[in-house]
Structure formats: structure tokens, C-alpha cells
Amino acid sequence: MSRLNETNTKSAREIIAKYPRPKSALIPLLHLSQEQNGYITREAMQHLGELVGVTSAEVYGTATFYEMFKFEPIGKYLINICRTMSCALMGANELMHHAEKKLGVNAGGTTPDGMFTLAHAECQAACTEAPTLQVNYRYRLRVTPTDLDNLIDNLRDGKLKDEFPPHGVLSKVRQIIPADRAVGAKDPEDVNESPAWLDGKAAL
Amino acid sequence: MVRRQGRTVSKTYVHAPGFVAGDRPKIVTSRFEFADSYTLERYLATDGYKGLRAALSRPANEVHEDVKSATVLGRGGAGFPAGVKWGLTPQQVWPRYLVVNGDESEPGTYKDRLLMECDPHQLIEGCLIACYAAGLSQCFLYIRGEMAVAQERVAAALNEAYAAGYIGKNILGSKFSVDIILHWGAGAYVVGEETALIESLEGNRGMPRLKPPFFPAANGLYGQPTIVNNVETLANLPWLLNHGVAAYTAIGTKTSPGTRMIAVSGHVKRPGVYEIINGTTTFRDLIYGQEFCGGIRNGNALKAFVPGGGSAPWFTPDQLDLPFEASQVGPAGSMLGSGAVMVMDETTDIPAAALTLTHFYAHESCGKCTPCREGGTWLERILRRVVDGDGTDADLQQLLEVGAMICPGAFPHAANEKLGLQAVAFPYKMTTICFVGPSAFAPVHSALTLFRSEFEARVKKRVTIPVTAVGVSV
Numbered sequence: 001m002s003r004l005n006e007t008n009t010k011s012a013r014e015i016i017a018k019y020p021r022p023k024s025a026l027i028p029l030l031h032l033s034q035e036q037n038g039y040i041t042r043e044a045m046q047h048l049g050e051l052v053g054v055t056s057a058e059v060y061g062t063a064t065f066y067e068m069f070k071f072e073p074i075g076k077y078l079i080n081i082c083r084t085m086s087c088a089l090m091g092a093n094e095l096m097h098h099a100e101k102k103l104g105v106n107a108g109g110t111t112p113d114g115m116f117t118l119a120h121a122e123c124q125a126a127c128t129e130a131p132t133l134q135v136n137y138r139y140r141l142r143v144t145p146t147d148l149d150n151l152i153d154n155l156r157d158g159k160l161k162d163e164f165p166p167h168g169v170l171s172k173v174r175q176i177i178p179a180d181r182a183v184g185a186k187d188p189e190d191v192n193e194s195p196a197w198l199d200g201k202a203a204l
Numbered sequence: 205m206v207r208r209q210g211r212t213v214s215k216t217y218v219h220a221p222g223f224v225a226g227d228r229p230k231i232v233t234s235r236f237e238f239a240d241s242y243t244l245e246r247y248l249a250t251d252g253y254k255g256l257r258a259a260l261s262r263p264a265n266e267v268h269e270d271v272k273s274a275t276v277l278g279r280g281g282a283g284f285p286a287g288v289k290w291g292l293t294p295q296q297v298w299p300r301y302l303v304v305n306g307d308e309s310e311p312g313t314y315k316d317r318l319l320m321e322c323d324p325h326q327l328i329e330g331c332l333i334a335c336y337a338a339g340l341s342q343c344f345l346y347i348r349g350e351m352a353v354a355q356e357r358v359a360a361a362l363n364e365a366y367a368a369g370y371i372g373k374n375i376l377g378s379k380f381s382v383d384i385i386l387h388w389g390a391g392a393y394v395v396g397e398e399t400a401l402i403e404s405l406e407g408n409r410g411m412p413r414l415k416p417p418f419f420p421a422a423n424g425l426y427g428q429p430t431i432v433n434n435v436e437t438l439a440n441l442p443w444l445l446n447h448g449v450a451a452y453t454a455i456g457t458k459t460s461p462g463t464r465m466i467a468v469s470g471h472v473k474r475p476g477v478y479e480i481i482n483g484t485t486t487f488r489d490l491i492y493g494q495e496f497c498g499g500i501r502n503g504n505a506l507k508a509f510v511p512g513g514g515s516a517p518w519f520t521p522d523q524l525d526l527p528f529e530a531s532q533v534g535p536a537g538s539m540l541g542s543g544a545v546m547v548m549d550e551t552t553d554i555p556a557a558a559l560t561l562t563h564f565y566a567h568e569s570c571g572k573c574t575p576c577r578e579g580g581t582w583l584e585r586i587l588r589r590v591v592d593g594d595g596t597d598a599d600l601q602q603l604l605e606v607g608a609m610i611c612p613g614a615f616p617h618a619a620n621e622k623l624g625l626q627a628v629a630f631p632y633k634m635t636t637i638c639f640v641g642p643s644a645f646a647p648v649h650s651a652l653t654l655f656r657s658e659f660e661a662r663v664k665k666r667v668t669i670p671v672t673a674v675g676v677s678v
Contacts, residue, residue, distance in 0.1 A: 086470055203260040
């Protein structure tokens with residue numbers, strides 16, 4: 001029962017149509033599937049394979065390359081603490097030790113209530129605001145141990161539901177191309193002449 | 205801008221955390237001061253889509269010529285001029301694609317994320333200008349997976365721009381039509397390499413392709429000519445087209461015109477992302493200047509700094525007066541890379557700092573090339589042993605030997621007066637397809653070359669036991 005549901009299958013078909021070749025949609029579809037189920041299941045990979053026309057082994061091959069796809073259930077909130085240089089220089093290790101104590105799990109572990117998964121992360125692109133962490137890929141900057149305690153308490157009490165959607169939900173805004181504005185995918189099989197605007201004259 | 209006692213004081217904004225504004229020419233960060241900088245309304249009120257209009261009212265080849273003569277350097281790492289790159293596509297092969305590299309993940313770097321979060325329309329306008337000028341039929345905007353807010357802001361901006369007629373069929377009523385497709389990654393550093401990005405966009409494991417012979421401009425996405433440009437590079441185009449080549453090249457130097465966004469992190473008083481004037485600003489200005497970082501925290505002494513993202517060989521205070529100019533930084537033994545300076549003060553444990561970077565690259569190796577897959581892991585393990593105090597003096601030699609398997613020959617490093625070292629110029633030779641492997645070695649080599657005594661203080665002397673001494677009769 002973890003194939004894409006009807007609504008998501010419809011969105012999947014729309015996503016596939018944007019690309020010249022269906023397999024290009026695989027990563028967006030894996031995200032869609034992870035959003036629906038919280039992680040990537042075997043059945044989901046089979047379904048995605050059917051949708052884009054590759055074997056489920058190929059889907060598995062692609063999915064396992066990328067850090068963000070999980071293959072078993074994890075906590076509702078994934079807390080990634082950055083440990084690369086800039087954060088390490090500003091106390092990321094100490095922050096991780098504090099988090100491990102606070103949550104009672106080691107890095108990589110999930111709390112028994114299924115609320116939190118704690119993990120080390122590599123550079124999160126917020127280096128000047130070190131040490132940083134992400135909860136479900138949304139930032140908290142210049143995090144002190146007290147900030148971390150408050151964050152975890154508030155998440156547990158459900159106070160930050162709007163800021164941090166559950167793990168799997170990535171962007172809350174989707175790109176929608178209106179049918180009357182869409183140019184359509186440019187497949188090398190169909191297109192073999194130069195674009196109309198390259199006629200040596202101004203377009204406007 | 206606040207002026208106190210005739211001195212410029214930098215300004216920060218709650219809605220753009222990390223960014224520090226200054227009293228300098230702004231090209232890409234001009235809208236960051238507005239809390240609603242990411243909306244179409246604000247964009248249109250601040251010269252938005254004027255550059256596109258200016259471009260479309262001229263033939264495409266003239267626009268391409270402008271970008272070429274303005275020498276808009278690539279801001280992703282290699283610093284290759286965008287206009288020249290666009291011209292490398294083979295004649296009469298269609299369709300051609302634009303792939304926007306928003307997979308920013310080089311340690312220390314973040315500017316593309318800010319540009320996507322704070323001014324997505326500027327990026328979109330840049331993409332449109334590039335597609336028009338270089339005859340690119342479809343654009344794929346690839347954003348790093350871990351940047352949820354950037355994805356939301358860009359998605360919302362694309363939706364607004366489509367509805368307002370700036371993207372899609374017959375843009376602004378002209379014969380120019382192009383779709384921009386938003387695509388997210390899913391967490392893999394190596395995908396920032398342009399051929400790996402294309403593999404990822406084709407739905408595969410993000411492993412780099414062998415080049416030469418085929419660079420993406422000749423043979424990229426689906427085997428078609430493909431231009432891969434960095435977010436900041438494209439974000440420069442609207443301003444360039446709106447204000448003209450002369451205004452653009454009037455800022456900075458002839459070989460490095462315009463501005464650059466630089467993230468300065470680590471042990472400085474005011475870490476932040478600054479838009480600096482290219483080519484003339486020096487590392488000393490940036491680290492010690494009052495309008496920039498204002499010096500080292502607690503008045504400490506500077507020990508070393510990484511000048512261009514985690515992959516770059518390190519500099520020491522001897523190199524502070526170098527400007528942000530590739531033709532000077534290269535011969536001095538490093539690179540400008542992706543615009544990230546990481547500063548280490550006198551309290552820094554150098555071997556441990558090097559380990560954080562080597563760990564990063566070993567972890568992010570895609571596994572395609574053996575020297576990187578095995579060598580990176582070896583480097584990390586040996587270095588960790590040394591940092592943990594379990595290493596011997598033989599380990600230090602071993603680190604250099606493993607590194608030589610990834611980068612044969614002399615590895616670039618800075619000059620050092622105290623140690624009597626002459627600079628070895630960038631770049632290096634490499635046995636891998638992409639730069640992940642050499643990058644794992646760069647911090648190890650820099651740290652060992654410039655701060656060897658710190659390693660020696662940590663390792664034990666290896667005791668050599670003669671075979672006859674352990675009871676083996678010969």
C-alpha cells in the first residue's frame with residue numbers, strides 16, 4: 001500500500017511530462033513518494049519504475065545514491081547538525097554532544113517515541129551563522145545548547161508545526177505551469193532546428 | 205547605510221540572515237534590503253525584468269556579444285567566462301539546454317542560497333537572458349535538495365512569472381518562448397560538478413562523466429549541447445543588460461570585472477556574506493576591514509585561512525595582501541573557487557580542522573574513481589588516527605604518499621617566509637575525473653606543509669623491530 005496514491009500519481013504524470021525523457025523525473029518522484037510515506041518503500045520504487053519506464057532496480061540504484069532518501073521509517077523530525085569546518089570551528093561537536101544527551105540517542109539514532117532522528121550533516125550552506133542545524137531541511141542558525149533545548153521541547157509540544165512540516169515534506173510550494181503558457185518539453189527526437197528567435201532580428 | 209564618525213558601518217537584515225550590506229556598488233544583492241525582495245511586486249518596482257526587455261529588443265547574437273565583452277566570470281568555482289562557454293556549442297545541433305547549477309554545497313560557500321531565497325526573480329531573469337542569447341530551448345533549474353526555503357521561494361517566483369507572461373510561450377508578446385523547470389536534488393555534494401549534475405538530471409546516480417573529450421557544451425543533457433551555469437553568474441545578467449557593458453566593466457578590474465559574493469566564516473568578529481568589488485578587494489580588506497569582518501575574534505592572531513572553499517589550498521597571514529584576482533591567487537598556490545573564506549585563529553587545532561574537511565570529501569566521494577574512493581578514505585582514517593593521538597611519524601609520510609596517488613607531482617601550496625617555502629602554483633595534476641579526490645588531499649597537504657610541527661607534536665616515534673628480535677631464527 002505504499003504505491004503513490006491517486007492524487008500523487010496524477011502529480012507524478014504532470015511532473016514526468018515536463019521533461020524530454022521520463023527518467024529525468026525520478027528524483028522529484030522519489031521526493032513525492034517520500035512525502036507520502038515518510039520513507040521510500042519497495043512497492044513505491046516498483047511503482048515509480050512503472051511510471052518512468054525503468055526497472056525497480058534502476059530506481060533503487062538512483063535512490064540509494066542520495067543522502068536524503070531513507071529506506072526505513074525515521075523520526076518525524078530529522079535534526080541534522082552540521083559538522084564541516086566552519087561549524088566545527090564554532091563548536092558543532094559540543095552541540096552534537098549536547099543533543100545526544102538531551103535526546104538520549106547517539107548521532108544516527110531515532111528516539112523511541114519516533115519523534116526525533118539525530119544525524120551528523122555535511123556543510124549546510126549557512127557557514128557564517130555557525131553552528132547550524134536543520135530540522136527537516138529548514139534552518140536554525142547560531143544555535144546554542146539552550147536554543148537546542150528549547151527547539152526540541154517546542155517541537156515535542158507541537159508548537160512549531162507550521163515552521164517544520166513532518167519529514168518527507170520538502171517544498172510546500174509547487175511549480176505549476178499554466179497550460180496556456182507552457183512551451184512543452186524539448187525532446188531531441190522531435191526538435192532539430194534552431195529556435196525561432198535566432199533569426200538575427202530583435203525579438204521585440 | 206549608517207555613518208558614524210565618517211566611518212561606514214555595515215548593516216544586516218533579519219530577513220536575509222548572514223548577508224551584510226555595505227556602502228559599495230551592488231549588482232546582485234541590490235534588493236536584499238527589502239523584506240519582500242522575493243516577490244514579483246518588489247522586483248518590478250526595482251528595475252525588475254528591465255534587463256530582459258533590453259535583451260529582447262536586440263538580436264540574440266548582440267546580447268551574447270555583450271556578455272562576452274563584459275567578461276562575466278563563472279562564479280561556481282572554475283571562473284570560466286560565461287560568454288565564452290556559451291560559444292562552445294557545436295553549430296546546428298538542436299535543441300540546446302540550460303542547466304542552472306543551484307546545488308551549492310562547497311564547504312564554506314553560500315551565496316547561491318541567499319540569491320535564490322532573497323531574489324529568485326533576478327535568477328529567473330538571468331536564465332531567460334541566457335536562453336535568449338545562446339539559443340537554449342529549455343531551462344532546468346537544479347536546486348540543492350536540502351534547501352527547502354530556496355525551493356519554495358523559487359517555485360513561488362516561477363509561478364508568479366509564468367502568470368505574468370515572463371516565462372513560457374511568447375515571452376512579453378515576442379517570438380521568444382522557453383520553459384523553466386524547477387528540479388530538486390536529494391543530497392550529494394558531487395552533483396555540483398557539472399557532468400554529475402547532468403547525470404542526476406537524467407535520473408541517474410550523480411557520478412561525473414569523463415571529460416575531455418566531451419564537455420557539456422558539446423555533449424551534455426541527453427547528449428545535446430548543454431550550458432551549465434552557476435546561480436550567481438546568471439544573477440549578474442539582468443543588471444548587465446539593464447546598465448550596459450561599460451557600467452559593468454567600470455567596476456572591478458579588466459580581468460575580473462563586476463562584483464562577487466564572498467562568505468567569510470570562522471573566527472572573525474563579523475562573519476557574513478559580502479558583495480565585494482572583484483579584482484581589487486584583498487583578503488586583508490575582507491578579514492580586517494571595518495566595513496567587512498572587522499578582524500579576528502577577541503583580538504586574536506590569524507593563523508591560516510582557506511581562500512576559496514574547502515577544496516582550496518590554505519593561505520597564511522603572508523598572503524593577506526592578495527586581491528580577489530585569479531591571475532594572482534593561482535601563482536600564489538591556491539584558487540578563488542566558489543567565494544568562501546574560512547578563517548582560523550591562533551587557538552585552532554590545525555590537524556583537527558583539516559580532518560573536518562578531509563572527512564567531508566571522503567564522505568562525499570561518489571566512488572567512481574579508485575584514487576578518490578580508496579585514497580580519500582585512507583587519508584581520513586590516517587588523519588583521524590593522528591588527531592586522536594594514536595599516530596606515528598610514519599603516518600605523516602603515508603598521508604603524503606596516499607595524496608600523491610590522487611595528485612601526482614608537486615601539489616600547490618603557499619609561500620612561507622618563516623619555513624623558507626616557495627609557492628607552488630595552482631592547479632595540480634590529478635588521477636581522478638573530478639575535483640573531489642584532490643580536495644580531500646588539499647587540506648591535509650596544506651596543514652602538513654605549513655604546520656608540520658603540530659602534527660609532529662602529536663605522533664609517536666615509530667619503533668622499528670628487527671625481525672630477528674622477535675624470536676624468528678634466520
